[in-house]
Amino acid sequence: MSDHEYKPTSKVGRWFNDRLPLLTLANHLTDYPTPKNLNYWWTFGGILTFCLITQIVTGLTLAMHYIAHADMAFESVEHIMRDVNYGWLIRYIHANGASMFFLAVYIHIFRSLFYGSYKSPREIIWIIGIIIYLLMMAAAFMGYVLPWGQMSFWGATVITNLFSAIPLVGEGIVTWLWGGYSVDNPTLTRFFTLHYLIPFLILGLVVLHIWALHVPGNNNPVGIDIKKPSKDTVPFHPYIVIKDGFALLMFMIVFAFFVFYSPNILGHADNYIEANPMVTPAHIVPEWYLLPFYAILRSVPDKLLGVVAMLSAILILAVLPWLDTSKIRSAVFRPLYKQFYWILVADVLILGYMGAMPAEGLYLLIARVATAYYFLHFLVILPILGFKEKTLPIPLSITEPVLGGSPNLAMAKNKESLNK
């Protein structure tokens, strides 16, 4: 935050700001010093905010026409598609918006992994982010149930049945979740309620996520601590606003492509058949963004251990700041980590592919190897790498490698005093 106390220029502004310092907050957000070397991977925070707001706005409008009842839900979705003015557009934006949201969040997470943004002092930002990610998965899963198609129904059946793996109380928990003895109307109405609630919880957590971010400030591609404000920073407005805005436009082109040219390509045809508790579709697959975890679930032959492995795969991310023992944040200066990072990216993509394939033969074998490697990366490679890896020298400031000169502490200090 800037050093000076913000004083609104107008008398009314001062009067209001003395009573509720909203203008001080607005001033903090516009002046917020941001590292000047942020690349386009840093624009996904803004893109994700856009995704959340898009989902909330389209979701609210869909809720004006949708009927959460087992006998009417499927029909009401078709009613939205055929009868409601622009209903098709709003629903396609909402359905593809979920996929776009996950696309952006995966890029955002992998950016953090590459540049070490989860490391001290940004652990709380990271953990809040993981909670948001978990809530996103819950919201997406429940949202997928609402159209009450065959995939909705059987996806809900398979996923809720995961809880039956818990010893002793499992069956009781599943009955409690269903509100009956199978997925039925009570399940649909509660999923609708929670699907409506979760985005607002996410919105609250996003505020905390950004608040926690504004305490230490942004990490940056070089991964070093910088002085704020200084020659290494630019004010958020207009520099970052314009850059984020441009990236958002590019993102919206991709988004619009899916909405207008292939709105159903990411969905499953079976979900246009109304839910039927008597017939299971031949091949049940979750949405693409859950496939890596589905592959982990299926690669463990034991029911309970499979569920444990799947949940651990997500929760292990929450303790990542303590599993990665390296003091250097950015992979740019970590030659070995950089290679393991790309292996992890490939591993997760392979898991995703295996999640979409039937769990048998070679597919199952590859999924098992990939699952083992996933845990190996976080539990063995990362802790050891921090001690063994020979890292490259890091620059003293963002400006220094560009302007040249020796990485000399005295010089850097001199530069900083000049900057003032």
Add this chain to the structure above:
Amino acid sequence: MSDKKPERRDFLFTASYAVGAVGVAAVVWPLVDQMNPDASVKALASTEVDVSSVKPGNTITVLWRGKPVFIRRRTQEEISEARSVKMEDLIHPEKDEDRAKNPEWLVMLGVCTHLGCVPLNDKGDYDGWFCPCHGSHYDTSGRIRKGPAPLNMEVPKYEFVNANTIKIG
């Protein structure tokens, strides 16, 4: 603080917390329990099925508590196949005599014990059922023989009200 002897005030604190906790629990429980099956769901707990038209070798599927129930009139070969299996060959050992009291009629929940899909009739390596979701094979007694499912398909509580009517539940 810790060196001090407990005072009357400490007792008051502890007592207040305890009463407060009971109060919170009393308020939370209805909010949790409302999600359990309600009276109307429980009222549908039993259903009667007329099976007079089912021929040997055929299966009918009826809905009970929102779940499919398979009622199969088994042929003589299927019964002898089910009864000749050795217990040590079974993943979840259960005698066919215990699963089908009246050997001609097999009544069970058509729900795979893996993750709840509906297995297909007359399919699989054991002439019984096959679950298309994750590849579990069941025999002519609905017992799990191969695949990820841990248990045999469940036999619900049922009885013959008369020769042609089965009451499930």
